Amino acid sequence: MLVNGTNLRSLYTGFNTAFQGGFAGVAPQYAEVAMTVPSTTRANEYGWIGQFPNIREWIGDRVIQNLELFEYLIRNRPFEGTIAVNREDIEDDNIGIYNPLMQEFGRSAAVFPDQLVWALLKAGFSTLCYDKQYFFDTDHPVRNEAGDIVSVSNTGGGAGTAWYLLDASRTIKPIIYQTRKPFTLVRRDREEDENVFNRKEFQYGVDARCNVGYGFWQLVFGSKQTLDATSYEAARVAMTGMKGDFGRPLGLKPNKLIVPPSLEGAGRRLLQSQLVNGGESNPWAGTAELVVVPWLA
Structure with missing residues (x-):
């Protein structure tokens, strides 16, 4: 292939098509x-995050809900990825080897939020959230x-492999994925x-700005106990009985059980087996959707 502006623009178009295909295919x-x-902006402040809003009967004047403010800031971080294509591969029409690489590049960009979000969830047993307690803790102040x-x-509690019970029915979620600039494919391919x-390198790269942080801890229950009927029931009881400030029931309905691959079998036995203990009906069958997350391995 002749290395000129027209062919390089065509090459970029092909690479971008492969990138977008990989991005959309996952x-x-x-x-x-x-x-x-x-x-x-550079950072978002979430001072409101300490309290669920509430509805009350209108008797007399309105009661303004003065949300208790927390100093909780999530700063966007920059991320990048770059691939170099050798000039000789372009001259020799040996660019077909790069199309699968560009597809995988697109896939990596699409699932990058997974890397951030699930790592933050795993770290919740030892990482502080907005109320200055560990995200998964016994001492959240209410x-x-x-x-x-x-x-x-x-x-x-416990000391085994972590699993999580989640109320995913709400618009708000336990984790915040904050996005400032999405991933796009750019190039450095001019002769100058x-x-x-x-170095005879034509470079193609992506960059983005984003970050993650903790949201409402009330919406998820984390446990390192053995995943069985006893610990699962305890988690459901804790969540469904959860109350917000001033004793207001939150009405949580845990509907997703999130596990790493090593607990998939235990999760299936717990939620999908109709019979247990040699013929007894399983009271927990179908009570939540099992979600197996490789990023939690």
């Missing part, structure tokens, strides 16, 4: 547990009916570009 899983929040601070737990002039 189904990321991060939306199971994360809500996407668009960002228009006000009771009298307005006093009491401790509320969203973890089952330093990489071409000095």
Whole structure:
């Protein structure tokens, strides 16, 4: 292939088509547990995140819900990926080897939020959230009916492989995926570009700005206990009995059980087996959807 502007534009178009095909051909899983929040600045502040809004009977004047503010800031971070194509491969029409690579490049960009979101969820047993407690903790501060601070737990403890019970029916989610700039494919392929002039490399890269942070801890229960009927029931009882400030029931309905691949078998036996213990009906069959997440391995 003759290396000129026309052919290089055509080459970029082909690479971009492969990239977009890879990007569209995969189904990321991060939306199971994360809500996407668009960002228009360097960082977003989530001071409102400490309280669920409430509805009350209108008697007398309106009661303004002064949400308790928390200093919780998520700063966008830059991320990039770059591929170099050797000039001689272009001259020799040996570019077919790069199309699968560009497709995989697109796939990697599409699932990159998975890497951030699921890593943050895993770290929740030892990472602080907005209320200065670990995201999965026994001591989240909540006000009771009298307005006093009491401790509320969203973890089952334990020391085994972690699993998570989630109410995914709400618009809000336990994790925030904040996106400032999406991934797009760009190029450095002019003859005068330093990489071409000095190293015979035509470079194609992506970059984005985004980050993740913790949202409402009440919507997910994390446990490292053995995944069985006893620990699963305890998790459901804890979630369905969860109350917000001033004793208001949150009405949570846990409907997804999220597990790493190593717990897929236990999850299937728990949620999909109709009979247990040699013939007894399984009371937990169908009570939640099993979601197996490779990123939690």
